[in-house]
Amino acid sequence: MSTSRSDIFARTVETFLRPVLDPLRDPSVSEIMINGPADIYVERFGRVTRLAARFDSHEALMAAIRNVLQFSGKRITPESPLIDARLPDGSRVHVALEPVSLQGPCMCIRKFGKELLNMQALIDAGAMTPEAAEFLRLAVRAEQNLIVAGGTSSGKTTLLNALSTAIPNDQRIVVIEDSSELQLQQEHVLRMETRPPDRYGRGEVTIRDLFRSSLRLRPDRIVIGEVRGGEALDMIQAMTSGHGGSMSTLHATTPRDALNRLETLAMMARVDLPLFALRAQVASAIDLIVQVARLVDGTRRVTQISEVLPLENDEYRTTDLFTLDGATVEAAPAAAPSGADAGPRRDIRLKWTGEKPRFRHEPTARFLLDEAKLCREMFL
Template identity: 40%
Template sequence: MSSALSQITERVRERIRSEGVDLDRDPGLAARYVDHEVALYSERALGGSVPMLGDEAGAARRVLDALTGFGALQPLLDDPSVEEIWINAPDAVFIARGGRSSRLPIALSEGEVRDLVERMLRGSGRRVDLSSPFVDASLPDGSRLHVVIPDVTARHWAVNIRKFSRAVRTLSQLRENGSVTDSTAAFLRACVLSGQNILVSGATQAGKTTLLGALLDLVPSDQRIITVEDTFELALGQRDVVAMQGRQPSLEGAGEISLRRLIKEALRMRPDRIVVGEVREAEALDLLIALNSGVPGLCSIHANSARDALVKLATLPLLAGRNIDASFVLPTIAHTVDIVVHCERLANGQRRVAQVIAPTGAVSGAVVEADVIVDTRAGRVEWTGSVPQRRTKFAAAGQDPLTALGRGQL
């Protein structure tokens, strides 16, 4: 921030402190204060006592961002084309657009980075300090914040802000932008309407959360959805939804709420669908138990392929304790997971559904057997000609997977 903007910002802050006002109660008050101080500065500049402001409106906007928004990052947060923002050091700020990253000519100070993080965490009830050097939180617009501080990092605070596109909310929109083929979209629609248990897999930034949200958009409006996440990411609009997120322990090490606990609580809340934003650890066991109880569910998982997702899902429950073994986990996965949808991000930044498989219900050795329904061949995503062997749920809901895949109509 330039010297002129710093002066104006400090004068506004002094006025706020001296008058004891609360900007949260009157958002427009800050703008009025800023406009007044910018006008006073411009009058002094005309007299030659201070340098001129090249763009008064732009200066007022930057000062207002510093006071009530997130400073130099606010324009990036407001820009819908920016997908992610990260800070490696005060003078190393990066963004991702269209799946590709670039460095920005932004230089902050160590204090500005700390101040930004403190403001971002203010309404979340979460903290970051030496005793808790990691933090995940949601920003007011739904973006996900992740921060790591020294001495876990070598020197500087590392900040990541993952934004989620509000422009893409439906499967039809994913089909229109080429992320999913017509036949795959029609098949996934039939899967959701028939209450299939769906696992969405992929690497980081492959589009898992976007696809998960698009699938949930297809759930009939009279069904109750309970979502469980580490930090709020899914936005399902005005419908019968209860969203829950975990909680970090207090300074005394008490009060932590894990995903395992939330999944158990979700089953007591009359869910028609249970959704786990991302399965990472032992909560995979509780998810399998929930799905085995007959409640349809959807979740996402980090994996390199659809089959790797099944392997990982078979491994994570073992973290729950020594009394859990593969003789329980593998058959449970084979009988409860109906569909695995794998997403990928191409070199040009495009995201797409690259593969869909359907477990057959059988286990061979230590492998959950599955048929490949949709696959990528020679760079093209195509229906393989196979359909899920287990079609009881489809029939009960009046859905025909063969018709959906063959016609490719929504």
């Protein structure tokens, strides 16, 4: 019964989205950006290009948007011009309407990757080396608290998803997201999604609410899709009080920036915690920061893996364990159309710096030397 209902929706959504049906069906297109009826861009292999296709009119685009929202059980109301939704195939949709969107109704479709980009696929795509992948898998097993940091659309969620596969299958995992994207492969997974307030401002459930609730659900691990508010403080405190092996993503361009940003977000929780105390908690909560970036050549890569050390003179300190070797890398501007025609730079390589991770001495890491193959030297 419900299948046929969603089949009908799938078909009507396709009818309404006819102008972008080709890119929707083209597996090489990862994102479709509709900035008003006549201005449509797609991203393919990390490059953004403009399409000739257009919606017939403002009304035709609005009809398409209304239809997509209806499928997700969302409605357009004057109070909420910014709406998250989903296509029948699971693709993530964000809609921004007038008057906040100045160029007319705007819709961005992050296509649902049919093939899950797992660790091997990321290695094959050149996003990281087999050594770095093994190191990260072992760090996850060793219950390190880990943050994937990166700019918009740099591959944070994809990497978090891949990393989550290293969580042992016998652990109870709670996944908390704004808009469900992660696809954990384990058996024992509890998934929670936030809820916006209704039109009277009631019933909102935030990441912070979910996080607090999750602590009472006896998790072995907590995975938060993205930290972007006061929940940073709850997360940091949970991480320092024995919830090892938790992970999340964060919008930041360097590991140092990630630590500063966590601190700022934690301050949004408005508790009276002296700055040095908060800073000390951030430094002891986070073990590893994995930096990702979309580079000017269009590739998305892990650009750095850093270990967070205890504070020194109230300042953050990190040790770089892996860095990009052999090239100056420049992150591509977030959404700017990229006309660069330099092909992917295969010669850029994520390389071990020779620094050994401190966590190799921790009790949770005892198995490392027995199991590490490619990166054994790091744990000697």
